[in-house]
Amino acid sequence: MSNGLNVKPATGKLGILTPGMGAVATTFIAGVIAVRKGIRLPIGSLTQMGHIRLGKRTDNNQPLIKNFVPITELADIEFGGWDIFEDSVYDAAMNAGVLEEKLLDELKPELEQIKPMSAVFDNYYVKKLEGSHVKSGPNKMDLAEQLMADMENFKKDKGCDRLVMVWCGSTEIFMEKSEVHASIEAFEEGLRNNDPAIAPSMIYAYAAIKMGVPYANGAPNLSADFPALEELSKQTGSPTMGKDFKTGQTLMKTILAPGFKARLLGMSGWFSTNILGNRDGEVLDDPESFKTKEESKLSVLDNILQPELYPDLYGDLYHKVRINYYPPRGDNKEGWDNIDIFGWLNMPMQIKIDFLCRDSILAAPIVLDLALFLDLAKRAGLGGIQEWLSFYLKSPVTPEGLQPEHDLFIQQKKLKNTLRWMMGEELITHLGREYYDDEK
Numbered sequence: 001m002s003n004g005l006n007v008k009p010a011t012g013k014l015g016i017l018t019p020g021m022g023a024v025a026t027t028f029i030a031g032v033i034a035v036r037k038g039i040r041l042p043i044g045s046l047t048q049m050g051h052i053r054l055g056k057r058t059d060n061n062q063p064l065i066k067n068f069v070p071i072t073e074l075a076d077i078e079f080g081g082w083d084i085f086e087d088s089v090y091d092a093a094m095n096a097g098v099l100e101e102k103l104l105d106e107l108k109p110e111l112e113q114i115k116p117m118s119a120v121f122d123n124y125y126v127k128k129l130e131g132s133h134v135k136s137g138p139n140k141m142d143l144a145e146q147l148m149a150d151m152e153n154f155k156k157d158k159g160c161d162r163l164v165m166v167w168c169g170s171t172e173i174f175m176e177k178s179e180v181h182a183s184i185e186a187f188e189e190g191l192r193n194n195d196p197a198i199a200p201s202m203i204y205a206y207a208a209i210k211m212g213v214p215y216a217n218g219a220p221n222l223s224a225d226f227p228a229l230e231e232l233s234k235q236t237g238s239p240t241m242g243k244d245f246k247t248g249q250t251l252m253k254t255i256l257a258p259g260f261k262a263r264l265l266g267m268s269g270w271f272s273t274n275i276l277g278n279r280d281g282e283v284l285d286d287p288e289s290f291k292t293k294e295e296s297k298l299s300v301l302d303n304i305l306q307p308e309l310y311p312d313l314y315g316d317l318y319h320k321v322r323i324n325y326y327p328p329r330g331d332n333k334e335g336w337d338n339i340d341i342f343g344w345l346n347m348p349m350q351i352k353i354d355f356l357c358r359d360s361i362l363a364a365p366i367v368l369d370l371a372l373f374l375d376l377a378k379r380a381g382l383g384g385i386q387e388w389l390s391f392y393l394k395s396p397v398t399p400e401g402l403q404p405e406h407d408l409f410i411q412q413k414k415l416k417n418t419l420r421w422m423m424g425e426e427l428i429t430h431l432g433r434e435y436y437d438d439e440k
């Protein structure tokens with residue numbers, strides 16, 4: 001057994017800052033406040049409700065994760081963020097229409113006081129939005145410096161010890177890594193020269209990482225996923241991770257596909273379509289933003305099914321993903337999946353899923369867990385990409401040359417074993433040798 005890492009305690013307050021204070025961010029904030037008041041449960045949050053087994057099964061030792069690792073208490077969180085609209089969190093949550101009015105009214109005194117700071121925004125990168133609560137400056141470096149000043153001021157005003165940033169802003173247009181993303185020097189030069197290959201989400205990510213603040217990205221934008229910011233995150237000791245919250249249909253995919261693969265059932269097609277009527281749906285109605293999302297959603301199946309190892313089972317898979325903006329549904333997405341599988345002697349079968357889901361209800365606990373785990377990673381001295389948080393993401397990011405792991409159950413084992421390793425507990429392999437060998 002190792003001694004574990006020297007994890008600093010979670011003393012003082014943690015500020016959770018979200019660029020973007022729309023449906024997901026406000027559902028997260030209202031939710032945490034409702035839980036703090038004892039009027040709702042934090043369902044879906046591993047940090048709040050999950051247990052972890054320690055030692056042999058016969059030891060019967062399964063503490064709550066929050067009692068095992070030093071996680072920040074919900075009472076010690078301060079909320080802040082940026083948006084292109086000036087609405088308070090109360091007004092934005094009412095607009096989003098995710099939570100009931102009655103609940104929001106109970107939380108109104110707290111929610112009304114949280115107001116977004118002015119945003120770094122450019123409509124070129126999110127075609128469907130126009131907003132007036134936006135910063136201006138001579139160049140992108142100046143905008144990054146304004147964000148850093150916002151963070152410093154927030155920290156001071158709220159008396160926070162530590163900060164984390166979680167991007168909950170809209171999905172930006174599809175962009176690929178280029179020269180300007182290749183090194184810290186090139187990126188900083190690009191910020192000073194207003195390089196168009198630097199989108200607003202990258203400016204937020206740079207500001208956070210430069211200050212040593214952990215950064216998570218809930219959308220599929222490139223944002224921090226390129227060598228310059230990876231390098232900077234190692235230098236400044238900022239934990240970062242992959243991107244795009246794994247909710248809804250992709251969550252279902254990463255639950256089901258490993259099961260079919262485990263039983264060697266073949267698959268010829270997986271068609272996913274949905275209707276969605278919130279602002280995210282409207283932004284994704286723009287083909288350029290949709291392309292960013294599509295890339296993120298499509299990568300999942302190939303990685304889980306490994307067609308190169310199993311050409312007879314998955315070599316001819318047709319995978320299609322559609323998103324349709326349909327205002328009457330608001331945040332209450334309906335997603336349909338048609339899965340064409342085949343079994344013994346190639347006999348075909350079909351599975352249909354109709355998931356009446358609530359997007360922001362699935363995403364809010366992920367925002368909380370990512371913020372708390374990234375803060376834990378920072379206190380444990382872990383900088384750079386935190387692969388163990390892939391559990392929460394559609395697009396996990398790995399160090400150069402490695403394949404990301406999409407199987408939810410492998411991701412869960414990795415997450416829990418990382419916590420055991422951090423705390424100097426024995427890793428659990430599920431070998432089950434305790435019946436034969438007292439040492440395991």
Ligand SMILES: NC(=O)c1ccc[n+]([C@@H]2O[C@H](COP(=O)([O-])OP(=O)(O)OC[C@H]3O[C@@H](n4cnc5c(N)ncnc54)[C@H](O)[C@@H]3O)[C@@H](O)[C@H]2O)c1
Pocket residue numbers: 019020021022023024025082083084085096119120121122126129131167168169170171200201218219220244245246247248278279280283359360362363
């Ligand atoms: N809800 C889910 O299940 C889910 C899952 C995966 C990813 N996401 C992603 O999370 C993000 C947020 O989703 P949502 O439903 O809250 O969307 P939303 O449209 O309700 O909220 C996004 C907010 O970001 C703001 N914004 C856009 N650009 C900004 C900028 N540069 N700076 C500051 N604010 C900015 C918008 O004004 C808006 O208020 C989207 O990118 C979405 O694709 C959501």
